[in-house]
Amino acid sequence: MPDFSSSFKKGVFKILFQFSLLILNLMENDGIIMNNENKKKVSVIGAGHMGHGIAEVALLADYFVSLHDIDDEIINRGKSLIDWSLKKFVEKSQITEKKYEELINNLEITTDLEKAAENAILCIEAVPEKLELKKDIFRKLDEITPKYTILASNTSTMSITEIGNVTQRPDKVVGLHFPPPPVLARVIEIVRGDKTSDHTLNFVVNFAKRAEKEVIISKDSPGFICNRIMAPSMLLIQLMLDRNEYTPEKIDAAALNIGMIMGPYELLDYIGLDILHDSSKYFAERLSTDYSPSQTISKLVQDNKLGRKTGEGIYKWCSEGKRPIIDRSDPADFDVMDLMRVQINEAAKVLEEGVATVRDIDLGMKLHYHNPWGPFELIEHMDLDELTNFLDNLADKYGKEVFRAHDWIRNKSLLERL
Ligand SMILES: NC(=O)c1ccc[n+]([C@@H]2O[C@H](COP(=O)([O-])OP(=O)(O)OC[C@H]3O[C@@H](n4cnc5c(N)ncnc54)[C@H](O)[C@@H]3O)[C@@H](O)[C@H]2O)c1
Numbered sequence: 001m002p003d004f005s006s007s008f009k010k011g012v013f014k015i016l017f018q019f020s021l022l023i024l025n026l027m028e029n030d031g032i033i034m035n036n037e038n039k040k041k042v043s044v045i046g047a048g049h050m051g052h053g054i055a056e057v058a059l060l061a062d063y064f065v066s067l068h069d070i071d072d073e074i075i076n077r078g079k080s081l082i083d084w085s086l087k088k089f090v091e092k093s094q095i096t097e098k099k100y101e102e103l104i105n106n107l108e109i110t111t112d113l114e115k116a117a118e119n120a121i122l123c124i125e126a127v128p129e130k131l132e133l134k135k136d137i138f139r140k141l142d143e144i145t146p147k148y149t150i151l152a153s154n155t156s157t158m159s160i161t162e163i164g165n166v167t168q169r170p171d172k173v174v175g176l177h178f179p180p181p182p183v184l185a186r187v188i189e190i191v192r193g194d195k196t197s198d199h200t201l202n203f204v205v206n207f208a209k210r211a212e213k214e215v216i217i218s219k220d221s222p223g224f225i226c227n228r229i230m231a232p233s234m235l236l237i238q239l240m241l242d243r244n245e246y247t248p249e250k251i252d253a254a255a256l257n258i259g260m261i262m263g264p265y266e267l268l269d270y271i272g273l274d275i276l277h278d279s280s281k282y283f284a285e286r287l288s289t290d291y292s293p294s295q296t297i298s299k300l301v302q303d304n305k306l307g308r309k310t311g312e313g314i315y316k317w318c319s320e321g322k323r324p325i326i327d328r329s330d331p332a333d334f335d336v337m338d339l340m341r342v343q344i345n346e347a348a349k350v351l352e353e354g355v356a357t358v359r360d361i362d363l364g365m366k367l368h369y370h371n372p373w374g375p376f377e378l379i380e381h382m383d384l385d386e387l388t389n390f391l392d393n394l395a396d397k398y399g400k401e402v403f404r405a406h407d408w409i410r411n412k413s414l415l416e417r418l
Helices: 004-029 051-060 072-091 097-105 113-117 131-144 160-164 198-210 226-242 248-257 264-271 273-286 295-302 337-352 358-369 375-379 384-398
Strands: 041-045 064-068 107-110 122-125 150-153 173-177 187-192 214-219
Touching: 041 051, 041 113, 051 064, 051 072, 051 122, 064 072, 064 113, 072 097, 072 107, 097 107, 107 113, 113 131, 122 131, 122 198, 131 150, 131 160, 150 160, 150 198, 160 173, 173 198, 187 198, 187 358, 198 214, 214 358, 226 248, 226 264, 226 273, 226 295, 226 337, 226 358, 226 384, 248 264, 264 273, 273 295, 337 358, 337 375, 337 384, 358 375
Parallel strands: 041 064, 041 122, 064 107, 122 150, 150 173, 187 214
Antiparallel strands: 173 187
């Protein structure tokens, strides 16, 4: 007798298998318009310091890319910078000449937002760090993109939930926070808003994998993982600058001498003092007024001395954006590890608030900011009484409670929680 029940089961499995393949195929392609040679389209809004780099990452991940900015000159400069960078990959034999031609042909630049966003599978916004501006862009993107389009923000501090709530698709809104420069970045911080769906999260995780980046995942909270933990050390160096405690060059020399790839003041210029100023204001509103922008940085921003992008900030930068030359022979008598000490304290708060896991916090700080160690790797080698005294003294010296030792450090329970 033939075994009908087993052949029936096999038949059902076969149908289910083919049906799953069909669903997967539909999820991938249904309604999504392909561009050049069947490439899906990614749109990048804002072609400045970060935007043009994000566009290049998407090109290298094999997407057709439309790069948009309101400023003609910036968008043309963005394209030239991408062209320059891709040619460098050819020079280093990392891509062929043919691949270069293919990639550059997959790039479109436009000042027309509708054209940029039309049929994009993913839009990544990288406009200045101003919440109302970002909300405005997301409102427009929500109106002009197909319902399937995922809308991402490269914000370094601001609420993805609030940005998503101005759209009719908060489930498809997510944070994609790239470190600068995006092409060389090894990690992407993915920020899950309160309403971001699993599908959206999986989609951007796959995007990051396709771009060959590590992923860390953060809850929606001011500054997420990396910039939140960095915030008190950024505050400390601003306060030291206001008080003229050391020259920026001497501090940066001390940092370079212990193996950091960039000193903290050069980093501020590199990021952009306007970005720092806007982020500090956001932290001051959302976390503590201790984070209000410092006098020196406010004055520099007022004078449009924004750092690398305007040719002058804390340092003078030459026109090609080459790094300032730091004299390393006479470093400040400053323990650069103090910057790490305040980061460890903030990392404890981030862990307590459930923003991220120990693994993602350590990995994020190493890959995003090139710290040689993650904060929780470092704490295992520290005397917690000394750390508590140091933090409490710092809080008293500058009158800033954000530096005060976290209870888990004071009562030495942090190690048990890792
Ligand atoms: N600078 C960094 O190191 C860094 C790192 C990570 C994340 N970010 C985040 O990336 C975002 C962009 O920062 P950036 O450093 O590239 O700034 P940027 O000033 O270099 O570039 C912003 C660009 O947006 C354009 N723009 C302004 N309004 C626009 C609009 N309505 N439509 C389209 N384009 C518009 C500007 O012309 C400019 O070219 C910010 O949210 C910032 O917090 C910056």
